[in-house]
Amino acid sequence: MxxxxxxxxxxxxxxxxxxxxxxxxxxxxxxxxxxxxxxxxxxxxxxxxxxxxxxxxxxxxxxxxxxxxxxxxxxxxxxxxxxxxxxxxxxxSLRIRNFESGKLKVNDNQGNPIEIATVVVWSVEDSAKAVFEVDDYESYVSIQSEAALRNLATSYPYDIYEKDEVALRSHPQIISDALSQEVQSRLEDAGVKVIEARISHLAYSPEIANAMLQRQQATAIIAAREKIVEGAVGMVDMALEQLSEKGIVELDEERKAAMVSNLLVVLCGDQNTQPIINAGSLY
Structure with a gap:
């Protein structure tokens, strides 16, 4: 109709x-x-x-x-x-309305329990469908929006675990567009137009929140260490190259290895190094 x-x-x-x-x-x-x-x-x-x-x-x-x-x-x-x-x-009513779901507890596609909620902005576009195709179009909007949110949450991971992966936390605009399309496809029969759908709450479930926080911290530390090591190797290579080009000092392979070791310790260490001045030998 x-x-x-x-x-x-x-x-x-x-x-x-x-x-x-x-x-x-x-x-x-x-x-x-x-x-x-x-x-x-x-x-x-x-x-x-x-x-x-x-x-x-x-x-x-x-x-x-x-x-x-x-x-x-x-x-x-x-x-x-x-x-x-x-x-x-x-x-x-043909006016724009908001629907905010409660916090739903679902599993992402990695099996991690998460809490998620959404806000859907919608309005009636086809009054005949809204009145005659469904029993209560307002209740239909709320139930189908929550169903679409559950389906979306199980299709994406909470956080990025692989390179170029779309995640709920890291790609809000992509997730919002996907959620809008999912909700619109479900509400088409009710004559409802979805203006916007976005995630209003996203978090790990309390029982795994501490463990996942430690995992995120470990991932961040590893990523930072990779950047530090990459920069340190480049600085050591540049130092050896400039020493060789300018002829400041001639180093054999053994002294180069010692110098590389010392520079990496200085550049990659967590604490500030204590300089030791070699004033020469008494003999």
Missing amino acids: NEKNGFSVNGFVASPVLALLTIGAVKSISIPFQVADLLLIVTAAILILSWAGFFMVQPKQARVLTMFGSYMGTVKETGLRWTIPFFIRRNI
């Missing part, structure tokens, strides 16, 4: 017309009643009943019209409107 325009006219135009017709029909009825007056009585009764066809449409809202179980269309024009009084008019 797809949305279509429902029949309605401007209420400010319909009200004076109905007023004139109703007054004219009532004044035309003679007393005592004649046989010809029966048609005027029926006409006046229909005109009086037609006043129940007025309704108001607020900005960013719509009225879904039904009659005898059939969908007759949707009115989105704002202001005072008039339609057939036998239509049942159901109000539905």
Whole structure:
């Protein structure tokens, strides 16, 4: 079922017309009643009943019209409107809304238990689908958003374990786009448009939080050490090359090895080195 325009006219135009017709029909009825007056009585009764066809449409809202179980269309024009009084008019909001899920406990694709939550910004795009395709579209949005979040969390790791890997913590924009597509595909049947979906909370579960924090710290230390060693090797190579080119000192292989060892200890050490000055020998 797809949305279509429902029949309605401007209420400010319909009200004076109905007023004139109703007054004219009532004044035309003679007393005592004649046989010809029966048609005027029926006409006046229909005109009086037609006043129940007025309704108001607020900005960013719509009225879904039904009659005898059939969908007759949707009115989105704002202001005072008039339609057939036998239509049942159901109000539905087209405004932008937020849904924030609770903290869900799931496992990432590495099997690590994590806590994750999301915020989904959405609005009704097709009023007919929202009203007739699902029983309660607001409940449908919340349940399907949480289901999409669970599926996303199990598809990615919490953190990067391999090079060029997409992770929940390190690639927020990619994860947000993937979550938006996942939620939109689930809410398409309900006539809902997903404007934005993003992760609002992400953390390891308390029972493994300390262990995973130590793992992150160890990974950071190893990465830092790799950079330090890489820089130290480059500095040692540059020092030996410049000493050789400028002829400052001639070093044999044994002294080069000792110098390399000393420089690496100085450059890669955690603590500041204590210099030792060789003042020469007494003999």
